[in-house]
Amino acid sequence: MRLILPVLLAVSIAFPALSGPVSFGNGWSEQRLKLFSSNDYSFGDNLGIRSDGSVSLAWTRLAQSEWGTRAATWVWSVEQSVPPTDLARKGGDDRNISLYFVFLPEDQAEASAGAGIRSLLGNDQVRVLQYVWGGNHDPGQVIPSPYGPAGQGATVALRQAGTGAYTEDVDLTRDYTAAFGGTPGALVGLAVSADSDDTDSAIRAALGRLVLR
Template sequence: MTLLPIRCRRVAALALAALAGCSTVPTATAPDIAASPWAGQSGLQPGAQAKSWSHQRFPGKQPTRFTYARNEGRDTVSVQSEASASMLRQVLRIEPADLGRVRFSWKVPELIEQADIATRESDDAPVRLVLAFEGDRSRFSAKDAALSELALALTGEPMPYATLMYVWCNKRTPGTVITSPRTDRIRKLVLESGRARLGEWLDYERDIRADYERVFGEKPGALVGIAIMTDSDNTRSQARAWYGPIRFLPVAAR
């Protein structure tokens, strides 16, 4: 296996946002969330092929806390990050022809002042919705192939072909696309910027296929996982957020 510097291990773990398959990274089933009204309203519809929501931890990282909570009459996942990074994920599968829209919501009380999602050293965010996709891995660069090998060695899972994140950025204009400084297989689409809408519940409906094609410049493969993530490990700070249920709408509902 090609060895990479320690700083690359975080991107390997981050890219594991919502992978298919079994992980050897310590993972908890998050039973209070898996059995909650939030989970009942989130992910694939009942009867579809999907696993329970689980807490995905990263090697060498303090885990973020995820708990079920009611907030302003909504079923939510309350997230508290204290110099930590981990994610709540669901393994699923939606074929390319069936990719429709995704509905989700979040509330952020404060920004992470030192965060900058475009830099290696400060890549933290108060909220992320993470989508992982299959694709033709023969198109990986040598660096990305090495990262995928490292991810496989660390977790038992290869790096996804492509990872799309919806994020809140401190300063960049909504609609901005940010490529990870560590790998171009992780790209972030800014939905919110700055302080203007802090403390509010914000609701979104995004066309997954259209966003993927805009961000990556190609047609998507199957969607194989979804995750939520609030992280503050790089800035060694604190962050708080609430996430509402995540719902997939079929193509016919566009």
Template sequence: MNQVLRCSTVLLLLATGPLAGQQPPSIPAFSVLESLDADNGWEPLEFPNIDRLTRYELVSEDGRQVVEAHTDDSASGMIYRVSLEPGDSLVLRWSWKVANVLETGNARKKSGDDYPARIYVAFEFEPDKAGWFERAKRKTVSALFGEELPGKALNYIWANRLPVGTQVPNPFTEDTVMIAVNSGSARVGEWVTVERDIVEDYRSAFGDDPPRLVGVAIMSDTDNTGGQARAWYGDITLERP
């Protein structure tokens, strides 16, 4: 697919959400959901020109209810929309498990921009900090899709080969930074709990304080590599320290 369009569409679908208070919103927990649909807070995240979609379903895995993702030369996700000022610190916590990594996956290359599991965190667009070309591009995309695009994004990945702790720009857009929080096959088949201060990570990635948080998404995709992967996502929370 057109990867620039894909990255823009990912951010587009994270763009809007209800206004939250000072405390982080309670993200609907997979462990207690009766179904995966918009009525329960999670919505499908699909992309233009992608016919093969990743399958997401609630399953019982290791004694608890989680979301299982199965991707086969496919791409799509599930999103939860928020509207929240991050403040000085905001901790994102989740657990996940993968059945495999992608041997041909490579976070530094467009052809390898696939991961068995990842978490998108998207932020509000700041027009006063963008150049003329960026503003014009966003106006064009907004005209096509009928919505305002958000701005930068953090992309927490179970990397295929990138060393843990490494941050690299997405190969299609510098507005998204990939952060390897797990990598390789050393912990394949194990549940891993991840905790990240998204304010600290945003400052490290972009050299500035983050604007308003507008969305969180899960995504497993293999449309660039043509591979297969399976992953499980546990509950996701946002917390003030």
């Protein structure tokens, strides 16, 4: 991450802090998606990501004070990229970075306080909105997730596969409504993944300056 993180920090200098940024230090843990496959995450103020023909995700629960989040901003960078893929294709949808926003109806959020990510994803009331750098889709396209129960997850394509460093500013309410209809409930968790196993390729990336508002 020595080459990526300085770029990420340089981009963030001109990035306005609307409230305190989310730290990628304490509270984050890795969840394997396959038994013998794991990425290498560098946790701290920023999240460094190294993926070599592998897939996994890092995730955290959010405090109740963040449940009302309706927008987000962040900076991310990619130094080494997977090739373009079809994000609608299960088992062929490698991507550099996915940032997941995990929602539950407010009347269920408190009851799920001790649930892990696997338990949450097994709840048919959970909705997962993910923003992706990767694939071959037009920016802004909303793609139903090929994983999990139908209607539970949706992908918003932000950037096609490639390298660089960018800032993002997303309207969670707008994108949630476009993906699922209705309005989002409580934002109970965040996750970040990198996926390079289907193309047996490599990712060197980082994400930081994540601000919820």
